[in-house]
Amino acid sequence: MxxxxxxxxxxxxxxxxxxxxxxxxxxxxxxxxxxxxxxxxxRPAVHQPISFNHRKHVTELDIGCTTCHLTVETEAFSGLPDADLCAGCHLEPQGKSEEEKKLVEMLKKGTALAWKPLFRQPAHVFYSHRRHVIAAKLQCRVCHGAIADTIAPPVRVRRLVMDDCVSCHRRERVSTDCTVCHR
Amino acid sequence: MARWGMVIDLDRCTACQACVVACQVENNVAPPSAEQATRGRAISWLRLVPFKESEHGTRPGLRLVPLPCMQCDRPPCTKVCPVQATQIDKEGLVAQVYPRCIGCRYCTTACPYTVRHFNWERPEWPEPMAEGLNPDVSVRPRGVVEKCTFCHHRLQRAKDKAAAESRPLREGDYVPACVETCPAGAMVFGDLDDPRSAVVRLSESPRAFRLLEELGTRPKVIYLSKGEWGGTV
Incomplete structure (x- = not known):
């Protein structure tokens, strides 16, 4: 060869x-x-204790975001509802969904609802919901996308990066100094 | 727009170091290990530095001077940073963005006041202290430079509160932890561009001077002292 x-x-x-x-x-x-x-x-990126139907609550029943996310307008953080808040309506089943049955049972047993946040904020960033929602009159969907229209925890969470913040700050002529957000 | 500055009255300061402790706690500065301290790697955003007073003065001996970051109007540190991890903002605060810092330490060398510190190790707190970290201040990782920020996280909070109440920021809304703590009332903080503020009035005192003024860094920390150090030499 x-x-x-x-x-x-x-x-x-x-x-x-x-x-x-x-x-x-x-x-x-x-x-x-x-x-x-x-x-x-x-599979959803984040596993929640209950497969919460945002569309049912927000679009169909016309319940505002601040009804459950209590501190959106008063604090830097938006807040996740605790079991007591859900119990305000769901001590007895309101519909026929399987997930709701699960919730009613959990409420009866007194299990804490450990909702997991879908959006994670790095420790070196300061973000105030109050300031953006009240002073800047920002709509929730600007950052959180169509979360209000989902029927189950989203499979893919919208990823927010610094560019999203900076491009909006530039457009609205808000300061882009490091000290405004970084800490 | 404000230009934040601090006045430290050395004639009132008793060198009790309450400001030093307040700063460490407020800004999540970890206490150094014995080994780190002996190698001169202890981090302290605000130190009390001993200066020898003139032997001809009325009060001979040592004087302890609180030394935070001078927040210079012309900072030498920001000019040497190759990655823009440290910048001076429109309100005169010299900020440090930790995730952007590559740890080259040019800035620690450039700073004539030696107030910049490098994290040689991952910070560690003794057990009960680790539970009490300030959530408003991020913990710096190993390998980045840190320094006094004039507690600018307090400015973020103050602005947020003022915006929610739809009013402008008032004097006293934003005060760093050291100034708030000082039991002798030796530290005053405020807007150097506001002619009515206490810092402006004090900085015009004949006792006022700045450290290493001749370098042209234009520090925004102004000291007050009678005698050989002060403006009445």
Missing amino acids: GIQASLRREHRLAVAGFATAFVLAGGATTAALTLGGRNAFF
Whole structure:
């Protein structure tokens, strides 16, 4: 066998090897992702104690955001509702949903509702809901997207980055000094 | 727009160090380990620095001078930062953005007042203290530079409150922790551009002087002292 043929053969082997490895790795990934009969791509990013239906409350029943997120207009943080607040309406079932049954049971047992925040704010950033909602009259959906129109915890949470803050501050001619937000 | 400044009256200061403690607690500055301290790596945003007074003075001996960041109007530190992690803002505050800092320490070298500190280690608190950190101030990671910020997180809070009550910021709304704590009333804080503010009145005193004025850094921390140090030399 000449040197050319030998090189060609080696190349073919290498390509075949790569292809095999690629297929195997792909198969393993798919298997891992669909483990337990569910595909990780379609699972919500954050698991909540109850699969809360925002659309039902906000759009259909016309309940304002501040009814449950109590401190939006008075504090820097927006606040997540506690069990007592839910119990104001849900001590008895209001509808027929399975999730509500789960909630009514939890309320009867007195389990605390540990809602997990969908939006995480880094420790070195200061953000005040009060200031943006009251003074700047910002609508919730500007940052939180169409959360009010979801029927279950969103699969993908909208990612807010510094560019979102800075571009809005520039547009509205608000200070972009570091000290305004960073701490 | 305000231009924040501080006046420290050395004739009133008793060197009790209450300001130093208030600063450490307010700004989540971790106490150094014995090893760190011996290597000169203890972090303190506000220190009491001993200066020898003139032997010919009326009060010979040591004088302890509280030394926060001077918040210079022409800061040498911001000019050398290669990544714009430290900048002077429109209200004259020299800010440090920790996630942007790459830890090159040019700024600690450039600062003639030696008030910038590098985090050589991850900060650690003794058990009960770790529970009591100030949530308004972020904990700095290892490898970044930190310094006195004039407690600008208090300005954020004060502005937020003023905006919610739809009124302008009033004098006394924003005061750093050291000034608030000083039991001798030796520290005064306010807007240097507001002719009615107490800091302006005091800074025009014949006792007023600034540290290393000849460097042209234009510090916004103004000291008051009678005798050889003060303006009445």
